[in-house]
Structures are given as structure tokens and as C-alpha cells.
Amino acid sequence: MEIPDLNELIALLTVAQERSFTRAARRLGVSQSSLSRSVAALERRLGSLLLVRTTRSVSTTEAGQQLLNGVAPKLEEIDAELRAIAELRERAVGTVRITATDYAANQYIWPKLQGVLRENPDLRIELINDYGFTDIVADRFDIGVRLGDQVEKDMIAVRIAPDETLAIVCSPDYLAKAPPLAHPRQLTAHNCINLRLPRTETDLPWEFHKGNKHIEVKVRGQLVFNNSYQMLDAALRGFGLAYIPRALAENHVREGRLQWALEDWFPTFTGHHAYYATRRQSARSVRLVIAALRDGSAE
Numbered sequence: 001m002e003i004p005d006l007n008e009l010i011a012l013l014t015v016a017q018e019r020s021f022t023r024a025a026r027r028l029g030v031s032q033s034s035l036s037r038s039v040a041a042l043e044r045r046l047g048s049l050l051l052v053r054t055t056r057s058v059s060t061t062e063a064g065q066q067l068l069n070g071v072a073p074k075l076e077e078i079d080a081e082l083r084a085i086a087e088l089r090e091r092a093v094g095t096v097r098i099t100a101t102d103y104a105a106n107q108y109i110w111p112k113l114q115g116v117l118r119e120n121p122d123l124r125i126e127l128i129n130d131y132g133f134t135d136i137v138a139d140r141f142d143i144g145v146r147l148g149d150q151v152e153k154d155m156i157a158v159r160i161a162p163d164e165t166l167a168i169v170c171s172p173d174y175l176a177k178a179p180p181l182a183h184p185r186q187l188t189a190h191n192c193i194n195l196r197l198p199r200t201e202t203d204l205p206w207e208f209h210k211g212n213k214h215i216e217v218k219v220r221g222q223l224v225f226n227n228s229y230q231m232l233d234a235a236l237r238g239f240g241l242a243y244i245p246r247a248l249a250e251n252h253v254r255e256g257r258l259q260w261a262l263e264d265w266f267p268t269f270t271g272h273h274a275y276y277a278t279r280r281q282s283a284r285s286v287r288l289v290i291a292a293l294r295d296g297s298a299e
Helices: 006-018 021-028 032-046 062-090 102-119 172-177 184-189 228-236 246-254 284-294
Strands: 051-053 058-060 094-100 123-129 143-147 156-159 164-170 192-197 206-210 213-217 241-245 259-261 272-276
Touching: 006 021, 006 032, 006 051, 006 058, 006 062, 021 032, 058 062, 094 102, 094 284, 102 123, 102 143, 102 228, 102 241, 102 246, 102 284, 123 284, 143 284, 156 284, 164 172, 164 228, 164 246, 172 259, 184 206, 184 213, 192 228, 228 241, 228 246, 241 246, 272 284
Parallel strands: 094 123, 094 143, 192 241
Antiparallel strands: 051 058, 143 272, 156 272, 164 241, 164 259, 206 213
């Protein structure tokens, strides 16, 4: 026996509920002749008469009613699930998973999402801090946030922040006692506070730009963190040099708690972008979050 087509089962259920081919066809948005052919095809597959047709009404046979008793609840469950999925697309409901560095989360993401969350109580945000180059599809994230240079070319990317300058900072006390520091190569003689990249288990090289010169230096020191704010705190406490976003240290430098080192070598990178896999079939919740992150960003 051939397996019945789902559309044929839906046709039978609708005719039985409406007790009329005319009303059932109108409800399903098909022609009456097409609906009649679907029911006839199902009867041929099963080798049983399922409906009794008269000039005034339609009713199920014993076989037809037995089939509907078993199938109708399952079709209703399928319909409910499909409606729920459609609702996820049209309403800001469900969970949006975002991967970002701790700095991007604090500086650009969390401040912009607070209003969205208050206005959409059924929306849930998972904001996961990670310095690795996350595969958002494989790791089931909806949105990633990284510097623009780090975003894969096959992703759809939206700028959410101005260009980012990375800086070297330290406490005045540290620099007063430390060896001379006039060139990035001299960092190998200093106590440097490192950032560990989680997936490769390697420390982030320190990159420098000056005119046409580009230098990378692998530094060493007593401390390794995977968090920019801990690196900042260690620098404030005199434990060495930290390589962090300039914006994170500016207030401390202005107030004399920190000072710049090698300022003429500070590199600037393309600002943070929110990226995602595809525009097609994006849930409304994802579109809403992207719009909130983009709002007010410097192009």
C-alpha cells in the first residue's frame, strides 16, 4: 500500500469537519474539483470508501471515521507546531544567542539591548563572552560580534561601532622602574599582561602600526587572562603593560592612574560588526536585535 499524501489527509479532515466539499474548498483555498480528486486519490490508496456523498451533505464512513480518529489529533498537533514556528518569526519571542568579547558586550551590546528587552518581555538574550573566532552556525549562535576585519566573508555583517584603536597602558610606577621602552621590540624585556585565545590556547600577539610599518610581537609576563577588564585591573595595580582597547583606558589615563606607552605605534582596526548567517527566514527577534545594535553606530 502506498503511503497517503499529507495533503490528502488534510483534504479528508477538512471535508469531514465542514460536511461540504464547497465549504472545505473555500477554507483551503483550492478548487472543489481539486479537493474531490485528493479525497478520491486517498480512497484509492487505502482501497476503502471514506466519505458518503449526497446532494445535501457529506459524512464519513466507518473506515473514514476510524482513520480520522487516529489522524486528526496528529494533524492538529502538526498545525499547532507550524503556527508556533510562524509566530516565532513574526513576534519578538524566544531566545537570541550572541557571542562577543567581554569588551564589545559591555561597551556596545548590553547598553543597546536594555530597551529592547523592556519592550519585549517574551524575548530572551544569551550573551556569551568569547575571544575565539566562533563558528556561529556550528555553535548555534544567532549573532556574532567581532572587529570587522575578523568577520568571515560569507557572513552578513552590520557595523555597530566606530573604528577601534588598541593601546598599551601601564601604571606610572611600573614605567618609572621598568627598562626603556621606545620600540615594540623592547617589549620582550617587560612584564606584559597577556590575553589567552581560548580555542587555540595561544596568547594574542601584540600588533603595531606606524606609517607603512606593521609589527607583531609575542610578549611574556607573569599574568595571562581571557578578560580585558582583568587586564586593565592588573595594569592599574602595577603588574605590567596591558594591550587593551584605548577607550577602556582613556578615563584612567586622563586622571593619572595609567599612562600610554608606545602611543605612536597604536594600531586602529575596523570597528565592531554584528554578523549573522542569512537574511532569509530570520526571526523577528533576531532582526529586532540587529536593528538595536546598529542604531546610533558610526558608519
